[in-house]
Amino acid sequence: MRSSMFRSAETALRSRVSRSFSSESGPDRKVAVLGAAGGIGQPLALLMKLNPLVSKLALYDIAGTPGVAADVSHINTRSEVAGYMGEDQLGQALEGSDVVIIPAGVPRKPGMTRDDLFNINAGIVKSLCTAIAKYCPNALVNMISNPVNSTVPIAAEIFKKAGTYDEKKLFGVTTLDVVRAKTFYAGKANVPVNDLNVPVVGGHAGITILPLFSQAMPKSNALSDEDIKALTKRTQEGGTEVVEAKAGKGSATLSMAYAGAVFANACLKGLNGVPDIVECSYVQSSITELPFFASKVRLGKNGVEEVLGLGSLSDYEKEGLEKLIPDLKASIEKGIKFAKEN
Numbered sequence: 001m002r003s004s005m006f007r008s009a010e011t012a013l014r015s016r017v018s019r020s021f022s023s024e025s026g027p028d029r030k031v032a033v034l035g036a037a038g039g040i041g042q043p044l045a046l047l048m049k050l051n052p053l054v055s056k057l058a059l060y061d062i063a064g065t066p067g068v069a070a071d072v073s074h075i076n077t078r079s080e081v082a083g084y085m086g087e088d089q090l091g092q093a094l095e096g097s098d099v100v101i102i103p104a105g106v107p108r109k110p111g112m113t114r115d116d117l118f119n120i121n122a123g124i125v126k127s128l129c130t131a132i133a134k135y136c137p138n139a140l141v142n143m144i145s146n147p148v149n150s151t152v153p154i155a156a157e158i159f160k161k162a163g164t165y166d167e168k169k170l171f172g173v174t175t176l177d178v179v180r181a182k183t184f185y186a187g188k189a190n191v192p193v194n195d196l197n198v199p200v201v202g203g204h205a206g207i208t209i210l211p212l213f214s215q216a217m218p219k220s221n222a223l224s225d226e227d228i229k230a231l232t233k234r235t236q237e238g239g240t241e242v243v244e245a246k247a248g249k250g251s252a253t254l255s256m257a258y259a260g261a262v263f264a265n266a267c268l269k270g271l272n273g274v275p276d277i278v279e280c281s282y283v284q285s286s287i288t289e290l291p292f293f294a295s296k297v298r299l300g301k302n303g304v305e306e307v308l309g310l311g312s313l314s315d316y317e318k319e320g321l322e323k324l325i326p327d328l329k330a331s332i333e334k335g336i337k338f339a340k341e342n
Protein backbone atom coordinates (compact mmCIF):
# COMPACT_ATOMS: atom_id res chain seq x y z
CA MET A 1 0.00 0.00 0.00
CA ARG A 2 2.70 2.46 1.14
CA SER A 3 4.96 1.48 -1.76
CA SER A 4 2.18 1.87 -4.31
CA MET A 5 1.47 5.37 -2.87
CA PHE A 6 5.15 6.20 -3.28
CA ARG A 7 5.13 4.83 -6.81
CA SER A 8 2.16 6.94 -7.89
CA ALA A 9 3.65 10.08 -6.25
CA GLU A 10 6.92 9.40 -8.01
CA THR A 11 5.16 8.84 -11.35
CA ALA A 12 3.29 12.14 -10.96
CA LEU A 13 6.52 13.95 -10.10
CA ARG A 14 8.37 12.41 -13.03
CA SER A 15 5.64 13.36 -15.45
CA ARG A 16 5.63 16.97 -14.07
CA VAL A 17 9.40 17.13 -14.47
CA SER A 18 9.30 15.64 -17.92
CA ARG A 19 6.46 18.00 -18.98
CA SER A 20 8.39 21.03 -17.82
CA PHE A 21 11.62 19.78 -19.42
CA SER A 22 9.76 19.07 -22.61
CA SER A 23 8.24 22.55 -22.71
CA GLU A 24 11.65 24.11 -22.00
CA SER A 25 13.14 22.11 -24.84
CA GLY A 26 10.23 22.39 -27.26
CA PRO A 27 7.76 19.78 -28.44
CA ASP A 28 8.55 16.11 -28.82
CA ARG A 29 10.73 15.52 -31.87
CA LYS A 30 11.97 12.21 -33.23
CA VAL A 31 15.23 12.13 -35.19
CA ALA A 32 16.38 9.04 -37.10
CA VAL A 33 19.98 8.55 -38.20
CA LEU A 34 20.42 6.03 -41.05
CA GLY A 35 23.98 4.72 -41.17
CA ALA A 36 24.31 5.36 -37.45
CA ALA A 37 27.10 2.85 -36.82
CA GLY A 38 29.44 4.45 -39.35
CA GLY A 39 32.26 6.95 -39.15
CA ILE A 40 29.86 9.91 -39.33
CA GLY A 41 26.89 8.10 -37.83
CA GLN A 42 28.45 7.42 -34.41
CA PRO A 43 29.64 10.93 -33.54
CA LEU A 44 26.45 12.33 -35.10
CA ALA A 45 24.40 10.04 -32.83
CA LEU A 46 26.37 11.42 -29.88
CA LEU A 47 25.78 15.04 -30.92
CA MET A 48 22.06 14.46 -31.52
CA LYS A 49 21.84 12.81 -28.06
CA LEU A 50 23.21 16.07 -26.64
CA ASN A 51 20.58 18.14 -28.45
CA PRO A 52 17.75 19.08 -26.03
CA LEU A 53 15.32 19.55 -28.94
CA VAL A 54 15.35 15.80 -29.59
CA SER A 55 12.97 13.60 -27.58
CA LYS A 56 13.50 10.31 -29.47
CA LEU A 57 16.63 9.22 -31.27
CA ALA A 58 16.42 6.23 -33.61
CA LEU A 59 19.76 4.78 -34.68
CA TYR A 60 19.56 2.55 -37.76
CA ASP A 61 22.25 0.67 -39.67
CA ILE A 62 22.65 -2.68 -41.40
CA ALA A 63 24.96 -3.77 -38.51
CA GLY A 64 26.35 -2.54 -35.22
CA THR A 65 23.53 -0.33 -33.97
CA PRO A 66 22.64 -2.25 -30.78
CA GLY A 67 26.08 -1.41 -29.38
CA VAL A 68 26.06 2.21 -30.50
CA ALA A 69 22.54 2.72 -29.15
CA ALA A 70 23.31 1.06 -25.79
CA ASP A 71 26.38 3.24 -25.42
CA VAL A 72 24.78 6.56 -26.38
CA SER A 73 21.61 5.79 -24.38
CA HIS A 74 23.49 6.01 -21.07
CA ILE A 75 24.05 9.74 -21.53
CA ASN A 76 21.75 11.63 -19.16
CA THR A 77 20.02 13.91 -21.64
CA ARG A 78 16.39 14.26 -22.71
CA SER A 79 16.09 11.85 -25.62
CA GLU A 80 15.20 8.17 -25.49
CA VAL A 81 17.52 6.19 -27.72
CA ALA A 82 16.73 3.02 -29.64
CA GLY A 83 18.91 1.00 -32.01
CA TYR A 84 17.51 -0.71 -35.11
CA MET A 85 19.46 -3.18 -37.22
CA GLY A 86 18.72 -4.65 -40.63
CA GLU A 87 15.98 -3.92 -43.15
CA ASP A 88 13.30 -5.65 -41.05
CA GLN A 89 13.65 -2.90 -38.46
CA LEU A 90 13.93 0.08 -40.81
CA GLY A 91 10.20 0.85 -40.73
CA GLN A 92 10.15 0.97 -36.92
CA ALA A 93 13.21 3.22 -36.92
CA LEU A 94 11.54 5.66 -39.30
CA GLU A 95 7.97 5.70 -38.01
CA GLY A 96 7.05 9.06 -36.46
CA SER A 97 10.33 10.74 -37.43
CA ASP A 98 10.38 14.51 -37.82
CA VAL A 99 13.92 14.59 -39.21
CA VAL A 100 15.81 11.76 -40.94
CA ILE A 101 19.56 12.19 -41.35
CA ILE A 102 21.27 9.93 -43.92
CA PRO A 103 25.02 9.33 -43.61
CA ALA A 104 24.71 5.77 -45.02
CA GLY A 105 27.02 4.57 -47.75
CA VAL A 106 30.64 4.19 -48.70
CA PRO A 107 33.21 7.00 -48.30
CA ARG A 108 36.05 7.96 -50.68
CA LYS A 109 39.61 6.66 -50.68
CA PRO A 110 42.56 8.68 -52.04
CA GLY A 111 42.37 9.12 -55.82
CA MET A 112 38.57 8.79 -55.96
CA THR A 113 36.02 11.48 -56.77
CA ARG A 114 32.69 11.65 -54.98
CA ASP A 115 31.07 10.52 -58.23
CA ASP A 116 33.06 7.27 -57.99
CA LEU A 117 30.75 6.43 -55.04
CA PHE A 118 27.65 6.74 -57.21
CA ASN A 119 27.27 3.07 -58.16
CA ILE A 120 27.09 1.86 -54.55
CA ASN A 121 25.51 4.81 -52.80
CA ALA A 122 22.76 5.48 -55.36
CA GLY A 123 21.22 2.09 -54.59
CA ILE A 124 21.52 2.59 -50.81
CA VAL A 125 19.87 6.01 -51.00
CA LYS A 126 17.16 4.66 -53.25
CA SER A 127 16.20 1.89 -50.82
CA LEU A 128 16.32 4.18 -47.77
CA CYS A 129 14.20 6.84 -49.49
CA THR A 130 11.66 4.23 -50.58
CA ALA A 131 11.26 3.34 -46.89
CA ILE A 132 11.05 7.01 -45.86
CA ALA A 133 8.22 7.53 -48.38
CA LYS A 134 6.41 4.60 -46.78
CA TYR A 135 7.00 5.16 -43.07
CA CYS A 136 7.56 8.90 -42.52
CA PRO A 137 6.63 10.78 -45.70
CA ASN A 138 6.41 14.09 -43.85
CA ALA A 139 9.88 14.02 -42.32
CA LEU A 140 12.59 16.50 -43.26
CA VAL A 141 15.34 14.51 -44.99
CA ASN A 142 18.96 15.61 -44.47
CA MET A 143 21.02 13.86 -47.16
CA ILE A 144 24.72 13.45 -46.31
CA SER A 145 25.55 10.41 -48.51
CA ASN A 146 27.73 11.24 -51.50
CA PRO A 147 27.67 12.24 -54.26
CA VAL A 148 25.20 14.74 -52.75
CA ASN A 149 24.89 16.48 -56.15
CA SER A 150 23.23 13.27 -57.42
CA THR A 151 21.79 11.62 -54.29
CA VAL A 152 19.41 14.53 -53.64
CA PRO A 153 17.93 14.35 -57.16
CA ILE A 154 17.67 10.55 -56.70
CA ALA A 155 15.74 11.06 -53.45
CA ALA A 156 13.43 13.59 -55.13
CA GLU A 157 12.62 11.13 -57.94
CA ILE A 158 11.98 8.27 -55.50
CA PHE A 159 9.61 10.47 -53.50
CA LYS A 160 7.90 11.62 -56.72
CA LYS A 161 7.38 7.98 -57.75
CA ALA A 162 5.87 7.27 -54.33
CA GLY A 163 3.66 10.37 -54.56
CA THR A 164 5.15 11.89 -51.40
CA TYR A 165 7.60 14.46 -52.79
CA ASP A 166 7.57 17.81 -51.03
CA GLU A 167 10.43 20.00 -52.22
CA LYS A 168 10.36 21.88 -48.92
CA LYS A 169 11.45 18.75 -47.06
CA LEU A 170 14.49 17.51 -48.93
CA PHE A 171 17.95 18.91 -48.13
CA GLY A 172 21.44 18.09 -49.31
CA VAL A 173 23.72 18.77 -46.34
CA THR A 174 26.42 21.21 -47.50
CA THR A 175 27.06 22.65 -44.04
CA LEU A 176 30.57 21.20 -43.97
CA ASP A 177 31.52 23.47 -46.88
CA VAL A 178 30.32 26.46 -44.85
CA VAL A 179 32.14 25.21 -41.74
CA ARG A 180 35.36 24.92 -43.77
CA ALA A 181 34.94 28.28 -45.52
CA LYS A 182 34.49 29.99 -42.14
CA THR A 183 37.47 28.22 -40.58
CA PHE A 184 39.84 28.86 -43.49
CA TYR A 185 38.77 32.50 -43.94
CA ALA A 186 39.01 33.30 -40.22
CA GLY A 187 42.48 31.73 -40.07
CA LYS A 188 43.77 33.72 -43.04
CA ALA A 189 42.08 37.04 -42.23
CA ASN A 190 42.77 36.68 -38.52
CA VAL A 191 39.16 37.45 -37.53
CA PRO A 192 37.21 35.65 -34.76
CA VAL A 193 35.72 32.51 -36.28
CA ASN A 194 32.69 32.36 -33.99
CA ASP A 195 30.98 35.46 -35.36
CA LEU A 196 31.87 34.81 -38.96
CA ASN A 197 29.45 33.93 -41.73
CA VAL A 198 30.34 32.83 -45.27
CA PRO A 199 27.68 31.56 -47.68
CA VAL A 200 28.69 28.62 -49.88
CA VAL A 201 26.54 27.98 -52.95
CA GLY A 202 26.34 25.57 -55.90
CA GLY A 203 26.78 21.92 -54.99
CA HIS A 204 29.01 19.61 -52.97
CA ALA A 205 31.91 18.42 -55.14
CA GLY A 206 35.03 20.13 -56.48
CA ILE A 207 34.34 23.31 -58.44
CA THR A 208 30.59 23.04 -57.78
CA ILE A 209 31.42 24.19 -54.22
CA LEU A 210 31.45 27.98 -54.53
CA PRO A 211 32.24 29.95 -51.37
CA LEU A 212 31.12 33.57 -51.59
CA PHE A 213 33.95 35.22 -49.66
CA SER A 214 32.88 38.62 -51.03
CA GLN A 215 29.85 38.23 -48.72
CA ALA A 216 31.86 37.19 -45.64
CA MET A 217 30.46 38.90 -42.55
CA PRO A 218 32.28 40.55 -40.87
CA LYS A 219 34.41 41.23 -43.93
CA SER A 220 38.16 41.60 -43.79
CA ASN A 221 39.84 43.95 -46.23
CA ALA A 222 43.20 42.35 -45.45
CA LEU A 223 42.90 39.65 -48.12
CA SER A 224 44.23 39.95 -51.67
CA ASP A 225 42.61 38.44 -54.78
CA GLU A 226 45.27 35.74 -54.63
CA ASP A 227 44.33 34.96 -51.02
CA ILE A 228 40.66 34.64 -52.00
CA LYS A 229 41.55 32.30 -54.88
CA ALA A 230 43.63 30.12 -52.55
CA LEU A 231 40.84 30.05 -49.93
CA THR A 232 38.30 29.13 -52.60
CA LYS A 233 40.46 26.27 -53.84
CA ARG A 234 41.08 25.03 -50.30
CA THR A 235 37.34 25.05 -49.53
CA GLN A 236 36.60 23.20 -52.79
CA GLU A 237 39.23 20.61 -51.96
CA GLY A 238 38.61 20.43 -48.20
CA GLY A 239 37.12 16.93 -48.50
CA THR A 240 40.10 15.69 -50.51
CA GLU A 241 42.49 17.21 -47.96
CA VAL A 242 40.91 14.97 -45.29
CA VAL A 243 40.69 11.90 -47.55
CA GLU A 244 44.41 12.18 -48.30
CA ALA A 245 45.35 12.77 -44.65
CA LYS A 246 43.33 9.69 -43.64
CA ALA A 247 45.25 7.75 -46.28
CA GLY A 248 42.66 5.09 -47.11
CA LYS A 249 40.78 5.14 -43.80
CA GLY A 250 37.82 7.12 -45.13
CA SER A 251 36.80 10.75 -45.39
CA ALA A 252 35.69 13.50 -43.02
CA THR A 253 33.66 12.03 -40.17
CA LEU A 254 34.10 14.22 -37.08
CA SER A 255 33.80 17.60 -38.80
CA MET A 256 30.93 16.15 -40.84
CA ALA A 257 29.15 14.93 -37.71
CA TYR A 258 29.50 18.46 -36.29
CA ALA A 259 28.19 20.00 -39.53
CA GLY A 260 25.34 17.47 -39.70
CA ALA A 261 24.37 18.25 -36.11
CA VAL A 262 24.41 22.01 -36.83
CA PHE A 263 22.14 21.54 -39.83
CA ALA A 264 19.74 19.13 -38.08
CA ASN A 265 19.51 21.55 -35.16
CA ALA A 266 18.55 24.34 -37.59
CA CYS A 267 15.86 22.08 -39.10
CA LEU A 268 14.47 21.30 -35.62
CA LYS A 269 14.43 24.96 -34.65
CA GLY A 270 12.61 25.79 -37.88
CA LEU A 271 10.05 23.04 -37.22
CA ASN A 272 9.55 24.44 -33.72
CA GLY A 273 8.76 27.88 -35.13
CA VAL A 274 11.96 29.68 -34.16
CA PRO A 275 12.17 32.66 -36.56
CA ASP A 276 15.04 33.63 -38.88
CA ILE A 277 16.80 30.29 -39.13
CA VAL A 278 18.98 30.51 -42.23
CA GLU A 279 21.49 27.89 -43.40
CA CYS A 280 23.01 27.00 -46.76
CA SER A 281 21.64 23.79 -48.24
CA TYR A 282 21.34 22.01 -51.59
CA VAL A 283 17.62 22.09 -52.36
CA GLN A 284 15.16 22.27 -55.22
CA SER A 285 15.70 25.76 -56.50
CA SER A 286 14.85 28.25 -59.20
CA ILE A 287 17.55 30.81 -58.45
CA THR A 288 19.65 29.50 -61.37
CA GLU A 289 18.76 27.45 -64.44
CA LEU A 290 19.44 24.23 -62.45
CA PRO A 291 16.64 22.36 -60.66
CA PHE A 292 18.82 21.78 -57.56
CA PHE A 293 21.25 24.30 -56.16
CA ALA A 294 22.80 25.11 -52.79
CA SER A 295 22.19 28.57 -51.41
CA LYS A 296 20.99 30.21 -48.24
CA VAL A 297 17.61 28.81 -47.21
CA ARG A 298 15.20 30.09 -44.57
CA LEU A 299 13.89 27.18 -42.49
CA GLY A 300 10.47 27.04 -40.90
CA LYS A 301 7.62 24.87 -39.67
CA ASN A 302 7.34 23.06 -43.02
CA GLY A 303 11.01 22.87 -43.89
CA VAL A 304 12.14 25.32 -46.59
CA GLU A 305 10.26 28.61 -46.12
CA GLU A 306 12.27 30.53 -48.67
CA VAL A 307 15.21 29.85 -50.97
CA LEU A 308 17.25 33.04 -50.80
CA GLY A 309 18.93 34.52 -53.87
CA LEU A 310 22.66 34.65 -54.49
CA GLY A 311 23.15 38.32 -53.62
CA SER A 312 25.84 40.30 -55.40
CA LEU A 313 28.87 38.34 -56.58
CA SER A 314 32.44 39.41 -57.34
CA ASP A 315 33.69 38.89 -60.91
CA TYR A 316 35.70 35.89 -59.68
CA GLU A 317 32.57 34.35 -58.12
CA LYS A 318 30.53 35.05 -61.29
CA GLU A 319 33.18 33.16 -63.27
CA GLY A 320 33.07 30.29 -60.74
CA LEU A 321 29.28 30.15 -61.04
CA GLU A 322 29.42 29.93 -64.83
CA LYS A 323 32.03 27.16 -64.67
CA LEU A 324 30.17 25.01 -62.16
CA ILE A 325 26.84 24.90 -64.00
CA PRO A 326 27.69 22.17 -66.58
CA ASP A 327 29.30 19.94 -63.90
CA LEU A 328 26.40 20.23 -61.52
CA LYS A 329 23.87 19.82 -64.32
CA ALA A 330 25.49 16.52 -65.36
CA SER A 331 25.43 15.17 -61.78
CA ILE A 332 21.76 16.11 -61.38
CA GLU A 333 20.85 14.45 -64.66
CA LYS A 334 22.81 11.32 -63.72
CA GLY A 335 20.84 11.04 -60.47
CA ILE A 336 17.48 11.57 -62.15
CA LYS A 337 18.31 9.02 -64.89
CA PHE A 338 19.32 6.42 -62.29
CA ALA A 339 16.13 6.87 -60.29
CA LYS A 340 13.95 6.72 -63.39
CA GLU A 341 15.61 3.56 -64.69
CA ASN A 342 15.88 1.61 -61.43
Ligand SMILES: NC(=O)c1ccc[n+]([C@@H]2O[C@H](COP(=O)([O-])OP(=O)(O)OC[C@H]3O[C@@H](n4cnc5c(N)ncnc54)[C@H](O)[C@@H]3O)[C@@H](O)[C@H]2O)c1
Pocket residue numbers: 034035036037038039040041060061062063103104105106107108117121124127128143144145146147148173174175176177204250251252253256
Ligand atom coordinates in the same frame (compact mmCIF):
# COMPACT_ATOMS: atom_id res chain seq x y z
N1 LIG B 1 27.75 15.73 -47.31
C1 LIG B 1 28.96 15.81 -46.85
O1 LIG B 1 29.50 16.91 -46.64
C2 LIG B 1 29.73 14.59 -46.49
C3 LIG B 1 30.87 14.67 -45.66
C4 LIG B 1 31.55 13.50 -45.32
C5 LIG B 1 31.12 12.27 -45.82
N2 LIG B 1 30.02 12.22 -46.60
C6 LIG B 1 29.51 10.93 -47.12
O2 LIG B 1 28.82 10.25 -46.06
C7 LIG B 1 28.80 8.84 -46.34
C8 LIG B 1 29.19 8.05 -45.09
O3 LIG B 1 30.51 8.31 -44.74
P1 LIG B 1 31.18 7.57 -43.46
O4 LIG B 1 32.56 8.08 -43.36
O5 LIG B 1 30.28 7.63 -42.29
O6 LIG B 1 31.21 6.06 -44.01
P2 LIG B 1 31.29 4.71 -43.14
O7 LIG B 1 31.60 3.61 -44.08
O8 LIG B 1 32.17 4.90 -41.96
O9 LIG B 1 29.80 4.55 -42.60
C9 LIG B 1 28.74 4.32 -43.45
C10 LIG B 1 27.72 3.51 -42.71
O10 LIG B 1 26.62 3.29 -43.61
C11 LIG B 1 26.13 2.00 -43.33
N3 LIG B 1 25.30 1.51 -44.41
C12 LIG B 1 25.65 0.95 -45.59
N4 LIG B 1 24.55 0.60 -46.28
C13 LIG B 1 23.50 0.94 -45.52
C14 LIG B 1 22.10 0.83 -45.67
N5 LIG B 1 21.55 0.27 -46.76
N6 LIG B 1 21.31 1.30 -44.68
C15 LIG B 1 21.83 1.86 -43.59
N7 LIG B 1 23.15 1.98 -43.38
C16 LIG B 1 23.96 1.52 -44.33
C17 LIG B 1 27.37 1.16 -43.10
O11 LIG B 1 27.05 -0.05 -42.42
C18 LIG B 1 28.21 2.11 -42.29
O12 LIG B 1 28.01 1.93 -40.89
C19 LIG B 1 29.75 8.66 -47.52
O13 LIG B 1 29.01 8.53 -48.70
C20 LIG B 1 30.56 9.94 -47.54
O14 LIG B 1 31.07 10.24 -48.81
C21 LIG B 1 29.32 13.34 -46.95
Ligand SMILES: O=C(O)C[C@H](O)C(=O)O
Pocket residue numbers: 107108114146176238239240242243251252
Ligand atom coordinates in the same frame (compact mmCIF):
# COMPACT_ATOMS: atom_id res chain seq x y z
O1 LIG C 1 35.29 14.46 -49.48
C1 LIG C 1 34.52 13.52 -49.27
O2 LIG C 1 34.50 12.51 -49.98
C2 LIG C 1 33.60 13.56 -48.10
C3 LIG C 1 32.82 14.83 -48.00
O3 LIG C 1 32.05 15.09 -49.13
C4 LIG C 1 33.65 16.02 -47.61
O4 LIG C 1 33.47 17.08 -48.20
O5 LIG C 1 34.46 15.88 -46.68
